[in-house]
Amino acid sequence: MKKERTMKLTLPEEELMSPGHLACQGCGATMAMRYVLKALGPKTIVCIPACCWAVIDGPFPHSCLSVPIFHCAFEAAASTAAGVKAGLEITGDTETTVMAWAGDGGTFDIGIQALSGAAERNDDILYVCYDNEAYMNTGIQRSSATPYGAWTTTTPVKHFKNRPKKDIDAIMAAHRIPYLATASVAYPEDMFKKAKKAKETKGTRFLHIYAPCPSGWKSRPEDTVKLARLAVQTGIFPLYEIEDGERTTISIKVKERKPINDYLRLQGRFRHLKEQDIADMQAEVDRKNERLLKSC
Amino acid sequence: MRKVIMGNHALSYGAMLARSQVIAAYPITPQTQVVELLSEMCADGTLDAKFIKVESEHSAMAASLGASLAGARTFTATSAQGLALMHELLHWASGGRLPVVMGDINRAMAPGWSIWTDQNDSLSQRDTGWIQFYCASNQEVVDTVIQAFKVSEQLLIPSMVVLDAFALSHTYEVVEIPDQAKVDAYLPPFRPKYKLTTADPHAFFGLTAPEHYMELRYKLQKDMELVPGLVEETGREFEKAFGRRLGLIDAYRCDDADFLFVTSGTPGYTARVAVDDLRAEGVKAGNLRIILFRPFPFDAVRKALKKARKVAVLDRNLSYGHHGIFYQEVKSALYGHEGMPPVFGFVAGLGGRDITPGDFKEIYRSASATERPAEDIGWIGVKR
Numbered sequence: 001m002k003k004e005r006t007m008k009l010t011l012p013e014e015e016l017m018s019p020g021h022l023a024c025q026g027c028g029a030t031m032a033m034r035y036v037l038k039a040l041g042p043k044t045i046v047c048i049p050a051c052c053w054a055v056i057d058g059p060f061p062h063s064c065l066s067v068p069i070f071h072c073a074f075e076a077a078a079s080t081a082a083g084v085k086a087g088l089e090i091t092g093d094t095e096t097t098v099m100a101w102a103g104d105g106g107t108f109d110i111g112i113q114a115l116s117g118a119a120e121r122n123d124d125i126l127y128v129c130y131d132n133e134a135y136m137n138t139g140i141q142r143s144s145a146t147p148y149g150a151w152t153t154t155t156p157v158k159h160f161k162n163r164p165k166k167d168i169d170a171i172m173a174a175h176r177i178p179y180l181a182t183a184s185v186a187y188p189e190d191m192f193k194k195a196k197k198a199k200e201t202k203g204t205r206f207l208h209i210y211a212p213c214p215s216g217w218k219s220r221p222e223d224t225v226k227l228a229r230l231a232v233q234t235g236i237f238p239l240y241e242i243e244d245g246e247r248t249t250i251s252i253k254v255k256e257r258k259p260i261n262d263y264l265r266l267q268g269r270f271r272h273l274k275e276q277d278i279a280d281m282q283a284e285v286d287r288k289n290e291r292l293l294k295s296c
Numbered sequence: 297m298r299k300v301i302m303g304n305h306a307l308s309y310g311a312m313l314a315r316s317q318v319i320a321a322y323p324i325t326p327q328t329q330v331v332e333l334l335s336e337m338c339a340d341g342t343l344d345a346k347f348i349k350v351e352s353e354h355s356a357m358a359a360s361l362g363a364s365l366a367g368a369r370t371f372t373a374t375s376a377q378g379l380a381l382m383h384e385l386l387h388w389a390s391g392g393r394l395p396v397v398m399g400d401i402n403r404a405m406a407p408g409w410s411i412w413t414d415q416n417d418s419l420s421q422r423d424t425g426w427i428q429f430y431c432a433s434n435q436e437v438v439d440t441v442i443q444a445f446k447v448s449e450q451l452l453i454p455s456m457v458v459l460d461a462f463a464l465s466h467t468y469e470v471v472e473i474p475d476q477a478k479v480d481a482y483l484p485p486f487r488p489k490y491k492l493t494t495a496d497p498h499a500f501f502g503l504t505a506p507e508h509y510m511e512l513r514y515k516l517q518k519d520m521e522l523v524p525g526l527v528e529e530t531g532r533e534f535e536k537a538f539g540r541r542l543g544l545i546d547a548y549r550c551d552d553a554d555f556l557f558v559t560s561g562t563p564g565y566t567a568r569v570a571v572d573d574l575r576a577e578g579v580k581a582g583n584l585r586i587i588l589f590r591p592f593p594f595d596a597v598r599k600a601l602k603k604a605r606k607v608a609v610l611d612r613n614l615s616y617g618h619h620g621i622f623y624q625e626v627k628s629a630l631y632g633h634e635g636m637p638p639v640f641g642f643v644a645g646l647g648g649r650d651i652t653p654g655d656f657k658e659i660y661r662s663a664s665a666t667e668r669p670a671e672d673i674g675w676i677g678v679k680r
Contacts, residue, residue, distance in 0.1 A: 043494050047362065060508055063499035068492045070365055071501040072358065073388055079355035083320060083362025083370075084492060086346035090317040091367045096494055114358065117351030 010189050012038050021064035023056045026221025028211030028228060029130040030056060031185040033065075033101070036128060036207070039195030042067060044097045045088070047081040049111060050074035051103030052137045052213075053130070075110040077102040078118035081125040097126060097199050104131040104145030108166050119175035122203040126195075129168070129206070132213035140216040147236075149281055150269045152216070157272040164284065169208055169242070176245030178203040184210040184239060186228035190251055194241065210237045218268020230263040235289040240296075248295045260285055297473045303464035304329035306434040306471055307373055307399040307457065310441025312343045313479045314397070316371035317486075318363035320348040320356045322378060325411045326461040327401045330373040353378035357385035357396075364394040365500060367491040369445065373399035375461065376417040377406060383421065386454075390425025390516060392501055395448035395455070395486075397441060398426075402561065402612075403461045404647040412648020413461035415561070415613035419589075419621045425516055427455040427523055428590040430560040432546070434469040436587075439534065442474065443542050446483050446530050451519045461648065463562040474538055482537050520591045527588055544593035546585040547600050549575065553582030555660060556604040556637075558597075558626055560586045563610055563644075563651045570656030581660065586622065594629045601630065604637045608663045610656070610676075612645040619643075619672045640669045644676035651676075 016037035023030040029052055037044065047070045048054055054071055058064050072080040077100035085098040102111055107129035118125060134152045135141040142152040144166040155161040172180050179201040183191040191209065198205040212228050214221045231237040232252055239252040260282050264270040273281075301309065307330045311319065319338070321331040337343035346363075350356045356372050364370045374382065379400055389396055400418050404410035418428060429444060431437045437459055444455035459465055490498060504512065524544055531542035548568050550556060555574070557567045564585030574581040584600050586593070601607050611620025618624060623641035630636040640663040645651040655676050662674050 045366075045492050045494065055503055057499060057502055059503040059505055060499075063502065065499065066497055068494060068497040069499040069502070070362060070492060071499065071503075072361070073384055075354065076358035076385065079320075079350060079358035080362040082348055082350075082355075083318065083359030083364075084366045085362075086318045086320075086348055086359070087363030087366025087368035087370070088492075090344075090346050090363075093366075093493075113352060114355050117355055120351070121349065123348070 011035065011192055014038065016042060016066050018064045018066070020058065021056050022058055023052070024215045026214040026224040027056070028185045028213060028224050029053060029132060032130045032191070032209045032211050035185070035188045035191050036195045037065070037067065039192045040097050040099065040199050043095055044099055045070070045084055047072050047077050047084060047098070047100045049077040049102050049106045050137070051106050052132070053101060053103070055137060074106055076114055077106055077111050078125065078127055079114040081127070082118050082123040085124050099126045099128060101128050101130070103137070104129060104133060105135045105143045108144045108168050116175065119172060119177050119204045119206070122177065124202055126198050126205045126207065128209060130209045130211040132211050132216060133165070134216050136213050136216040148284070149273050149277055151272060152269070160272060172206045173242045173245045177206060178244055179205040179241070181241040181251070182208045182210070182237065182239050184228045184232055184237060185212070186225045186232065187239060187252060190239060216269070219266055223266055227263065227266060230258065233258045234260045234263045235285050236260060236263060238289060238292055240292065248292070250296060257289065299471055299473050300468050301434060301471050302329060302466055302468050303434045303437055303459050304401070304466065305333050306437035307441060308333035308337065309473055310438045311371040312337050313438070313474055313476060314371070314442050314445045314483055315369065316343065316345050317368040318346045318348070318360070318370045319372060320350050320359035320363065320370070321372045322350050322353045322356045322374070324353070324375045324378040326403060326465045327373050327375045327378070327399070330399055353381040354385065357382040357389065360396045361385060361389055361392060361394050364396050365392065365492050367486065367488055367493070369486040370396045371398070372396065373401070375401040376403035379417045379421060380405065383424070386421055386424035386426060389454040391512070393452035393516070395445070395452050397444045397448055397455045397457065399441070400456050400458045401461050401465045402458055410647045411461065413463055413612070414646045414648065418456060418458045419613045421456070422590060422621070425453065425520070426590060427453055429455065429457050429587055430589055431457060431459045431464065431587070432562050432564045432585060434464065434467070434471045435540070437464070438471055438474065439538070439540060439542055442479055442483055443527070443530050443534055447523060447526050449486050450526060451522060453516070453519060453523065458561070460562045478537050482533065523591045524588060524593045524596065544588045544596045545600060546587060548583040548585065550582035550584055550600055552580055554580040554605040555582070555663070556601060556607050557581070557583045557656060557659070558586065558607060558609040558622060559583060560589065560622060561612070563612060566651055566653055567610070567656050569653040570660070573653060573657065574660060579660065592625055592629060597626060597629050598633060602636060606640065606663055607637050608640040608642060608659050610651070610659065611641065611643050612651065614643055614646065623672070638668045640674060641672050642674040642676050649677060
């Protein structure tokens with residue numbers, strides 16, 4: 001008898017997200033939600049501010065998630081989630097995980113005050129930022145998460161973004177929250193583990209998930225996972241955890257970092273960059289990675 | 297139990313007696329004592345509630361909405377700039393049908409910085425879909441907070457309980473603190489039909505196409521229209537339980553009056569002094585204090601005003617480029633109805649300038665001089 005080849009599943013089969021959603025082809029943010037919910041399970045309530053996911057979920061009366069959602073104001077994901085948690089606890093539900101799920105605009109920019117407030121109070125919420133590096137839902141405008149060099153509709157090629165991406169992870173670590181991790185849609189098992197760990201930790205937890213956006217990055221939908229992986233392999237988006245704001249652990253060790261151009265050249269948003277621009281960006285990525293390794 | 301307390305503490309006692317479960321608030325003068333006392337009550341266990349000490353009023357309202365949708369009775373309080381910062385979320389509260397109750401201490405809007413009273417902060421929120429009660433005594437503040445929860449939770453519309461900065465917020469009065477057991481009987485626990493629960497998952501407030509949006513707003517308006525009736529009904533129930541009637545309006549010597557003042561907030565009590573003085577001079581004066589401003593109690597106001605020969609509305613607020621806001625509202629309530637008296641509009645006391653019985657007498661003299669108003673804004677006490 002011929003031996004059947006089977007693939008071992010590394011993530012739970014249960015789906016809390018159904019396929020009838022409104023995301024673009026190759027959307028990284030959609031993969032991120034699917035994996036994170038697999039880790040958190042059905043006892044989860046999600047607060048979603050204005051962001052791609054406010055649309056992806058589907059219009060009233062539809063929803064592609066089988067957990068409750070509070071679609072909340074743009075700058076209010078963290079404070080809304082803090083209120084939900086308090087409301088649940090005082091009415092006797094101490095089990096449910098309350099997750100704020102926001103894009104980079106809602107986290108790095110307009111939502112940072114509420115996020116900082118919740119983190120300082122150590123409110124018992126999981127805050128997830130799925131980072132596609134611009135205001136994608138409104139049509140690709142720059143945010144403070146947009147990297148140096150990128151084209152967006154508000155940073156045209158003649159005046160591309162000339163400031164580096166805001167270091168939100170350092171900002172969150174400075175709040176000395178119990179748990180912070182970066183994650184990537186190219187490493188689902190790693191993301192799953194981190195989401196599980198976040199679920200089991202008390203206090204404010206922050207997950208920063210790299211989520212490529214083919215529509216905004218001018219990349220091919222089939223390259224989403226490849227780009228997310230290259231972002232890790234080039235050191236552009238290293239994967240690590242920080243506990244209590246001080247203990248840093250690298251989760252995916254990259255022995256030899258690939259040149260960032262391997263990553264840049266697959267995206268239309270960087271096509272205008274000259275060799276010198278890329279060399280400058282490479283130097284900055286090298287410095288960032290050295291700093292990170294030193295902090296471990 | 298009788299206690300001498302300030303207006304701000306009257307809000308705290310109201311929130312405590314209503315057994316608020318979540319409080320999210322940020323300090324602002326002249327509201328601070330409201331949240332100070334509530335923090336103490338939460339800390340010493342007098343009140344079994346979660347107090348979220350947020351970093352802004354925007355977060356105060358956001359957290360309140362989160363807690364309310366999770367099924368908790370929720371209270372907050374603010375003033376002026378803080379209320380303005382909440383503006384976006386006030387729409388979220390009413391559109392989301394979340395029966396949060398909020399105290400607002402009427403304080404003038406900057407610039408220039410002012411901590412003193414006028415009504416432009418709360419009246420700027422007129423169209424956000426909140427019920428608005430304007431109080432004139434500390435007793436009324438305690439009682440109205442309890443009643444507001446009852447009305448809000450039945451109709452799923454948030455309520456604002458408004459009191460004047462300093463004139464009420466920092467003024468000490470004797471207050472009968474309602475008995476907790478009686479309050480519990482009057483105000484049952486909050487048990488919303490829909491809430492955030494993993495036992496029955498729903499997505500709330502998602503993208504709503506033109507196909508559905510208008511019906512949601514139609515329903516909000518239809519329920520708003522039920523508020524005056526419910527305020528009267530719950531006001532009568534309140535009287536049965538506590539011996540004090542709560543209503544839409546407070547009519548003082550109005551029945552046989554030829555000349556009626558229309559007021560709101562503490563000037564409503566100042567007007568009583570002027571009414572008594574004018575009566576002593578042989579003028580049949582009266583004062584109609586409007587308590588419920590949103591929704592506007594059209595029938596009650598019409599009924600109270602129709603027999604008067606003249607009506608003078610006092611506004612401690614102004615819609616720039618239009619007129620005093622209560623003046624607009626009263627005129628709009630009377631327009632198109634037969635036999636209604638002429639309405640005179642007066643603006644006084646902006647930025648906390650005192651409003652005295654003398655001001656009301658000046659209003660009376662000014663409105664007596666002409667058959668119909670010569671202008672829409674009679675300025676009281678302005679230095680020109």
